[in-house]
Amino acid sequence: MNILNHSRINHEFKIGIVVAQFNALVTEKLQQGAVSQLEKYGVSDADITVATVPGALELPRITKKLANSGQVDGIIALGAVIRGETSHYDYVCAETANGVAQVSLNGPVPVMFGVLTTDNIEQAISRAGGKGDNKGADCADGLVEMLNLEQQL
Ligand SMILES: Nc1c(NC[C@H](O)[C@H](O)[C@H](O)CO)[nH]c(=O)[nH]c1=O
Numbered sequence: 001m002n003i004l005n006h007s008r009i010n011h012e013f014k015i016g017i018v019v020a021q022f023n024a025l026v027t028e029k030l031q032q033g034a035v036s037q038l039e040k041y042g043v044s045d046a047d048i049t050v051a052t053v054p055g056a057l058e059l060p061r062i063t064k065k066l067a068n069s070g071q072v073d074g075i076i077a078l079g080a081v082i083r084g085e086t087s088h089y090d091y092v093c094a095e096t097a098n099g100v101a102q103v104s105l106n107g108p109v110p111v112m113f114g115v116l117t118t119d120n121i122e123q124a125i126s127r128a129g130g131k132g133d134n135k136g137a138d139c140a141d142g143l144v145e146m147l148n149l150e151q152q153l
């Protein structure tokens with residue numbers, strides 16, 4: 001049986017982070033978590049490119065442009081979508097998730113979906129390092145696994 005090795009090993013990867021400014025109190029923490037975790041794998045600050053967009057709905061477009069630029073080996077897309085009074089939340093979540101997934105599936109580099117979709121600010125803060133777990137750091141772990149795995153394919 002041929003098991004492809006997806007273990008997390010240190011490599012010099014060039015990483016893109018695309019982060020939404022909407023709910024910056026949360027998304028800045030996601031970004032910090034992602035960068036800190038990437039540094040643990042030996043990724044230097046010089047090898048991390050950060051692009052900011054207004055909101056989650058703008059993540060797919062800039063993620064696609066960065067993916068096709070040839071500047072990065074993988075991308076982490078970060079945002080925080082927090083439910084309001086109307087159905088706008090549903091459309092933002094659905095279209096952002098679909099758009100980011102399409103870029104990862106159809107584009108040249110893997111893209112991690114690090115967009116929080118929560119009912120309230122407390123849930124978002126909790127998942128941005130407030131109670132230990134940081135979705136940005138989780139995405140960094142996953143991206144390194146994907147990059148190591150794809151190097152074997
Ligand atoms: N309500 C949230 C938004 N809304 C803005 C959209 O993402 C988009 O920027 C606007 O519709 C213009 O195209 N964005 C978030 O990231 N988080 C939210 O909670």
Ligand SMILES: CC(=O)[C@@H](O)COP(=O)(O)O
Nearest residue numbers: 082083084085086088089
């Ligand atoms: C996720 C959103 O777009 C949301 O914050 C918008 O709030 P509202 O539905 O009250 O307009």
